[in-house]
Amino acid sequence: xxxxxxxxxxxxxxxxxxxxxxxxxxxxxxxxxxxxxxxxxxxxxxxxxxxxxxxxxxxxxxxxxxxxxxxxxxxxxxxxxxxxxxxxxxxxxxxxxxxxxxxxxxxxxxxxxxxxxxxxxxxxxxxxxxxxxxxxxxxxxxxxxxxxxxxxxxxxxxxxxxxxxxxxxxxxxxxxxxxxxxxxxxxxxxxxxxxxxxxxxxxxxxxxxxxxxxxxxxxxxxxxxxxxxxxxxxxxxxxxxxxxxxxxxxxxxxxxxxxxxxxxxxxxxxxxxxxxxxxxxxxxxxxxxxxxxxxxxxxxxxxxxxxxxxxxxxxxxxxxxxxxxxxxxxxxxxxxxxxxxxxxxxxx
Amino acid sequence: xxxxxxxxxxxxxxxxxxxxxxxxxxxxxxxxxxxxxxxxxxxxxxxxxxxxxxxxxxxxxxxxxxxxxxxxxxxxxxxxxxxxxxxxxxxxxxxxxxxxxxxxxxxxxxxxxxxxxxxxxxxxxxxxxxxxxxxxxxxxxxxxxxxxxxxxxxxxxxxxxxxxxxxxxxxxxxxxxxxxxxxxxxxxxxxxxxxxxxxxxxxxxxxxxxxxxxxxxxxxxxxxxxxxxxxxxxxxxxxxxxxxxxxxxxxxxxxxxxxxxxxxxxxxxxxxxxxxxxxxxxxxxxxxxxxxxxxxxxxxxxxxxxxxxxxxxxxxxxxxxxxxxxxxxxxxxxxxxxxxxxxxxxxx
Numbered sequence: 001x002x003x004x005x006x007x008x009x010x011x012x013x014x015x016x017x018x019x020x021x022x023x024x025x026x027x028x029x030x031x032x033x034x035x036x037x038x039x040x041x042x043x044x045x046x047x048x049x050x051x052x053x054x055x056x057x058x059x060x061x062x063x064x065x066x067x068x069x070x071x072x073x074x075x076x077x078x079x080x081x082x083x084x085x086x087x088x089x090x091x092x093x094x095x096x097x098x099x100x101x102x103x104x105x106x107x108x109x110x111x112x113x114x115x116x117x118x119x120x121x122x123x124x125x126x127x128x129x130x131x132x133x134x135x136x137x138x139x140x141x142x143x144x145x146x147x148x149x150x151x152x153x154x155x156x157x158x159x160x161x162x163x164x165x166x167x168x169x170x171x172x173x174x175x176x177x178x179x180x181x182x183x184x185x186x187x188x189x190x191x192x193x194x195x196x197x198x199x200x201x202x203x204x205x206x207x208x209x210x211x212x213x214x215x216x217x218x219x220x221x222x223x224x225x226x227x228x229x230x231x232x233x234x235x236x237x238x239x240x241x242x243x244x245x246x247x248x249x250x251x252x253x254x255x256x257x258x259x260x261x262x263x264x265x266x267x268x269x270x271x272x273x274x275x276x277x278x279x280x281x282x283x284x285x286x287x288x289x290x291x292x293x294x295x296x297x298x299x300x301x302x303x304x305x306x307x308x309x310x311x312x313x314x315x316x317x318x319x320x321x322x323x324x325x326x327x328x329x330x331x332x333x334x335x336x337x338x339x340x341x342x343x344x345x346x347x348x
Numbered sequence: 349x350x351x352x353x354x355x356x357x358x359x360x361x362x363x364x365x366x367x368x369x370x371x372x373x374x375x376x377x378x379x380x381x382x383x384x385x386x387x388x389x390x391x392x393x394x395x396x397x398x399x400x401x402x403x404x405x406x407x408x409x410x411x412x413x414x415x416x417x418x419x420x421x422x423x424x425x426x427x428x429x430x431x432x433x434x435x436x437x438x439x440x441x442x443x444x445x446x447x448x449x450x451x452x453x454x455x456x457x458x459x460x461x462x463x464x465x466x467x468x469x470x471x472x473x474x475x476x477x478x479x480x481x482x483x484x485x486x487x488x489x490x491x492x493x494x495x496x497x498x499x500x501x502x503x504x505x506x507x508x509x510x511x512x513x514x515x516x517x518x519x520x521x522x523x524x525x526x527x528x529x530x531x532x533x534x535x536x537x538x539x540x541x542x543x544x545x546x547x548x549x550x551x552x553x554x555x556x557x558x559x560x561x562x563x564x565x566x567x568x569x570x571x572x573x574x575x576x577x578x579x580x581x582x583x584x585x586x587x588x589x590x591x592x593x594x595x596x597x598x599x600x601x602x603x604x605x606x607x608x609x610x611x612x613x614x615x616x617x618x619x620x621x622x623x624x625x626x627x628x629x630x631x632x633x634x635x636x637x638x639x640x641x642x643x644x645x646x647x648x649x650x651x652x653x654x655x656x657x658x659x660x661x662x663x664x665x666x667x668x669x670x671x672x673x674x675x676x677x678x679x680x681x682x683x684x685x686x687x688x689x690x691x692x693x694x695x696x
Contacts, residue, residue: 042407042510042513043446043513043515046516047446047515047516047517047584048411048441048442048443048445048446048516048583048584048585049409049410049411049442049443049445049446049448049506050409050410050411051407051408051409051410051446051508051513051515052407052408052409052410053407053408054402054406054407054408058402059390059399059400059401059402060399060400060401060402060408060505061397061398061399061400062397062398062399062400062452062454062487062488062503062505063396063397063398063454063488064454064455064456064488064489064490064501064503065456065490066456066458066490066492066499066501067492068458068492068493068494068495068499069495070495070496071492071493071494071495072492093396094396094397095396095397097396097397098391098395098396098397098399100397104410106410106411106412106503107412108412108413108414108456108501108503110414110416110499139410140410140411140412141412142412142413142414142501144414144415144416144419144420145416145419146416146419146497147416147417147418147419147496147497148418148495148496148497149494149495149496149497151414151416151458151499153412153414153456153490153501155410155412155454155456155503157408157410157505158397160399162390165390165391165399167391167395167399168394168395168396169395235396236395236396237396
């Protein structure tokens, strides 16, 4: 067997392991997969650093996020392409929450020596397909060996106009809280994967939840359009869940929030998944992370702003889920009475 | 004992472990240690992303580098402050090799849950002291839990003038090869640490080598001054050793190099260390990595350029170690004859 494998791997570098191809071999292979850089990239992959022309009159928006095997993902749950997609998606979601347009990314890979080159190829392709969709150029990175887990760290840089950049500050009492799309799907999908240790059949309703967990779609266009129209007082993405996001946006002293439980747009399949397991779907959706939807706050008036928001984020839906209060405290309002908002999701 | 520890840790968060303080607690603690951001940082730590004003008329220079426990470092070898220093230093060295001025950094930490907060504090302080020396603002980052090794990933962004940015391209036949400072020290220091598993007495000659390994000094000022004076055809830093750097600079087809063995500025203590162990100090210094000196190529004429280079990099020394050739092949020239250049250092 091992003799045959040697013969095969000699002719098919994809069947080699990372350690067998070596650092320069892996770098060459990555370089060959990355499409030609746009003209504003002066120096791309292969030098000590990348050199990029900033966008005239714009600000640089910088974010970094890591995915760690055994903490954020299990290689058995999805494909290597899913990992590459998600490692970039979580960074694009941060840019979306700032109203920034993606421009460049650098990729730092910490690779177990026995990772197959074919898996590395697919990881990179997953990242590059999403990068192309959002016109982000991969301009550099770093390779290191891992003594254990696979770690993928992406730093993404976007550009934003000074007057339209969206931050977490600016929230005012009486602002409405609006969330795009639906939530709870990623948390239900993760539970499904933990229970089954493999992906579901594509035609089941849980497949959509699993896909949300494995391949989140960053709301880049929605973030950009809302920012440019300057209708929101604040924005943030739902990486650590809706409850956490509401907590973060109401950090300035003297702010609180009331969340109307019945309005929370819980993904249908997730609602059924949680209910079938005896969990309150509202609490599960509020606490679950990784939906990567956007949360906006909008001033109470003019009321036309809410209609404009719905127009801007199309084809996504957007739902008003509550109101910022001038009194501290985070309240979950149900028909049966008020409760404290459950805590958010922690990656830590 | 454990009861006492609980009492103590309750009053001294520094004695807690990372997992005990929690993600938001750790974030707050990091935020409190980072000095106020300069005015060109529009949004600093604590939002979805950092927002930074680019330097007018300059290019952005972006690099990323990771340090992984068990691969790049052993926690027993140095202090947490050494780790923080080095994680930034290796990135600053890349900026130096491009002739870029450091501006901002983002820090992605993958932390074992049992890491002590006091160690995290010191790690951060080691990074922040070096950041202040080079006027780099830490503007953001990411925290994740590690299932094993401590990983520190820094992305650093600098600025450079379009006409003066230094790349690895531009090397011409007959160019002279010049290296700053001395080499081999970091490799000898690492060998010393592996043999002794602790730091040497500060008054021994090996202490200097160990310090070079643990706390490399990025040659930022030298890189900037050489770039601004436009005297070099190419530059690169010696992260993977001198032999590797010569290999990289002569990648364009039709280029080679002759390295004069006797001219290589091997650090004295390292020379003695390698010789005492029966290793050729020249080969050890060429193959050893992590000295983070700079390698420049200079056109043959005018000869005054070499003198100007020496002026510009002061107080560092600079040594001509060889010549680029129009014939492929990398030669190590000794008084006893020519040899092939040994291979470089691999982190992989």
